[in-house]
Amino acid sequence: MTAKIMTLLGTRPEGIKMAPVVKEIERTDNLISIFVNTAQHREMIDQVLDLFQLVPEYDLNVMRPKQRLEELTMRLFQGITPILEKEKPDMVLVHGDTTTTFVGAYAAFLQQIPVGHIEAGLRTNHMYSPFPEELNRQLVGRLATYHFAVTEANKQNLLKENVAEKNIAVVGNTVIDALLEITSRHYQFEGELASIIHSTKKTILVTTHRRENIDELKHVYRAIQRIVEQHEDVQVVFPVHKNPLIRQKVMREFVDMKQIYLIEPLDYEEFLHVLKHCYMVITDSGGIQEEAPALGKPVLVARDTTERPEGIDAGTSKVVGTSEEKIVALCEQLLRDEAAYNEMANAPNPFGDGYSAKQIVHTIQSLAEETRAIYQRNTDEVIYR
Structure with missing residues (x-):
């Protein structure tokens, strides 16, 4: 029996992590792929x-300058619902914790179409950390029928929330599928970045963008200043997020700082190859906590909480918050203590082995008849409110 699977995404992280799934669905004989790009982040998702080399069947183009989350939510509902009504998919796949994810799951729920949540079960259990992602993923956890968890710990989070065990599959993270594909390709840096990356200095890759961190970032930036002042053989590559508040703070803190290279956001391929060549990472991103260990790069997490504690437990990452002293101390240790560095760099990556998309699609195939039966039963009984 053939099943129609609709995949929704709209941001760069979603695109990266869903690309292996979309491609796997497209090459699976008994699955029909309906790929919807909301373009929540227009330039970055493109x-x-x-x-x-993915082309969506639908492109909603919802991004607007300075758009509030309320406006974005409204545009997404208005764009997604007619597609669901027209295509009548057997399952809707959403990823992670974005506004596209939440609205897509809720819109499908209102049509009584089963939802599959990829990267399910991540939790900090702090509603505003990260904001709005934590509540988005909790809400999707209630709306979804099927949950594709990255780790056993994610599964346990879902079980604590009374999700049926039969509806959870631990599959690893598709970001590792994508990373291994892209970093296996030959890549040549150009311009100033080529001379930076190929210098003999140790490169610290820095990224910051979390809304809840904005007022505390000055402590992170001062720690970075101290590190480069104390180490002539260290340089920092800092792709600066497009958020105007972040950019303003970064430019103010790092005026004419030698050894610190403030650059525009990198496209995904270039970023991965910078990551591949760097010495270590300081970040408040979630995805990099999974990507860096696959390339043997220690990660210092500049947040007070992380929804990826598996990296902490495995030894690939350490939470440093926004404490200037803690960041400096741990950087000093990793720069001076080879054994401490190797312990983190060589720790096994708990987030995946590169076969997550295949596992997800295999599970979907086994669910095809069940999801079709659920949809048929629900559409026969649906009451529009």
Whole structure:
């Protein structure tokens, strides 16, 4: 029996992590792929789709300058619902914790279409950390029928929330599938970045973008200043997020700082190859906590909480918060203590082995008849409110 699977995404992280799934669905004989790009992040998602040679069946183009989350939510509902009504998919796949994810899951729920949640079960259990992602993923956890968890710990989070065990599959993270594909390709840096990356200095890759961190970032930036002042053989590559508040703080803190290279956001391919060549990472991103260990790069997490404690437990990452002293101390240790560095760099990556998309699609195939039966039963009984 053939099943129609609708995949929804709209941001760069979603595009990266869903690309292996979309491609696997497209090459599976008994599955029909309906790929919807909401373009929540227009320019950044386009780069990813080009890289993976993916063309959506629908492009909602919802991004607007300075758009509030309320406006974005409204546009997404208005764009997604007519597609669901027209296509009548057997399952809707959403990823992670974005506004596209939440609205897509809720819109499908209102049509009584089963939802599959990829990267399910991540939790900090702090509603505003990260904001709005933590509540988005908790809400999707209630709306979804099927849950594709990255780790056993994620599964346990879902079980604590009374999700049926039969509806949870631990599959690893598709970001590792994408990373291994892209970093296996030959890549040549150009311009100033080529001379930076190929210098003999140890490169610290820095990224910051979390809304809840904005007022505390000055402590992170001062720690970075101290590190480069104390180490002539260290340089920092800092792709600066497009958020105007972040950019303003970064530019103010790092005026004319030698050894610190403030650059525009990198496309996914270039970023991965910078990551591949760097010495270590300081970040408040979630995805990099999974990507860096696959390339043997220690990660210092500049947040007070992380929804990826598996990296902490495995030894690939350490939470440093926004404490200037803690960041400096741990950087000093990793720069001076080879054994401490190797312990983190060589720790096994708990987030995946590169076969997550295949596992997800295999599970979907086994669910095809069940999801079709659920949809048929629900559409026969649906009451519009």
